[in-house]
Amino acid sequence: MKPFVYDRIHTEWKEWMEEQGEPAFRADQVMDWLxxxxxxxxxxxxxxxxxxxERLADSFNLHALETITSQQSADGxxxxxxxxxxxxxxxxVIMRHQYGNSVCVTTQVGCxxxxxxxxSTLGGLKRNLTAGEIVxxxxxxxxxxxxxxxxxxxxVIMGIGEPFENxxxxxxFIRIINDPLGLKIGQRHITVSTSGIVPSIHRFADEGxxxxxxxxxxxxxxxxxxxxxxxxxxxxxxxxxxxxxxxxEKTGRRLTYEYALIGGxxxxxxxxxELGQLLTGSGSLVNLIxxxxxxxxxxxxxxxxxxxxxxxxxxxxxxxxxxRREHGSDIDAACGQLRAKHMNTERQSS
Ligand code: SF4
Numbered sequence: 001m002k003p004f005v006y007d008r009i010h011t012e013w014k015e016w017m018e019e020q021g022e023p024a025f026r027a028d029q030v031m032d033w034l035x036x037x038x039x040x041x042x043x044x045x046x047x048x049x050x051x052x053x054e055r056l057a058d059s060f061n062l063h064a065l066e067t068i069t070s071q072q073s074a075d076g077x078x079x080x081x082x083x084x085x086x087x088x089x090x091x092x093v094i095m096r097h098q099y100g101n102s103v104c105v106t107t108q109v110g111c112x113x114x115x116x117x118x119x120s121t122l123g124g125l126k127r128n129l130t131a132g133e134i135v136x137x138x139x140x141x142x143x144x145x146x147x148x149x150x151x152x153x154x155x156v157i158m159g160i161g162e163p164f165e166n167x168x169x170x171x172x173f174i175r176i177i178n179d180p181l182g183l184k185i186g187q188r189h190i191t192v193s194t195s196g197i198v199p200s201i202h203r204f205a206d207e208g209x210x211x212x213x214x215x216x217x218x219x220x221x222x223x224x225x226x227x228x229x230x231x232x233x234x235x236x237x238x239x240x241x242x243x244x245x246x247x248x249e250k251t252g253r254r255l256t257y258e259y260a261l262i263g264g265x266x267x268x269x270x271x272x273x274e275l276g277q278l279l280t281g282s283g284s285l286v287n288l289i290x291x292x293x294x295x296x297x298x299x300x301x302x303x304x305x306x307x308x309x310x311x312x313x314x315x316x317x318x319x320x321x322x323x324r325r326e327h328g329s330d331i332d333a334a335c336g337q338l339r340a341k342h343m344n345t346e347r348q349s350s
Pocket of ligand 1: 111112113114115118119120121159160161162195
């Protein structure tokens with residue numbers, strides 16, 4: 001298997017060009033073809049010599065993703081199901097916001113974290129994606145938006161997988177899409193979401209990055225969190241919050257806490273009061289998310305009025321809370337749904 005073009009950062013292209021006896025500016029030209037012109041054929045990279053184009057084609061693979069299917073919602077959300085070179089399927093979503101287009105990327109094929117409200121973990125972890133396989137999702141999303149003359153403004157690393165279980169590829173991905181010669185996505189427009197892998201939060205704080213961090217909290221106390229998120233047995237809530245404060249101090253960036261409301265489990269007024277007490281004075285934002293229906297778990301959704309009551313209770317503790325807008329409710333937009341459907345169809349036909 002040849003290495004994949006999108007796995008390489010700019011300096012590695014420079015090194016490769018040097019090895020080939022080519023001037024360093026050729027690396028800039030490669031970046032230009034990959035990220036600005038987005039031409040998916042080496043033989044059309046017309047400002048490179050024929051010989052160099054052939055050497056590139058002999059040494060690298062330009063295609064990581066084949067589109068199996070895509071669905072477009074009435075609200076503009078687009079969901080892609082991509083096939084990787086080894087046959088695994090992953091999901092990528094474009095969401096339309098007033099402030100611009102955001103792309104949600106996947107970092108792993110499946111997930112081993114085991115959050116009880118999540119469909120993506122049901123089949124376990126198959127493998128990590130490479131940085132280039134994550135970059136290619138954004139490039140494909142940008143190609144789709146090119147048709148309408150639009151661009152990707154922000155990226156959320158919140159699709160299938162736990163990004164900090166694929167740490168090196170995630171950080172490399174951030175550096176590639178942030179590169180001024182790459183897709184030029186500003187660091188402040190990139191958000192990583194983690195279930196709370198404490199050592200990686202510490203490590204991430206030292207990367208010198210200015211990206212947003214979102215913590216999947218989903219419970220106001222350790223007992224309940226352990227039941228909903230087995231990861232909390234390894235990294236208890238108290239340790240997690242300490243790591244979060246450390247991250248905020250080092251980076252000067254406020255965190256967001258994600259809280260999926262699950263009917264009767266964590267959505268009662270007493271949970272809101274406990275969460276308010278836990279986060280009061282932190283200055284952090286809580287993002288309330290109506291949980292996605294997962295048939296295997298039999299979880300129910302919290303009614304809208306109850307969500308707003310939960311929000312008001314948090315605000316009474318001066319904790320800022322927003323209710324996440326739902327995207328693509330008329331398509332299989334919940335994380336893992338489209339992939340799960342595809343896997344079921346594959347199973348039935350084999
Ligand atoms: S919510 Fe994220 S970390 Fe938890 S099981 Fe699902 S994909 Fe994994």
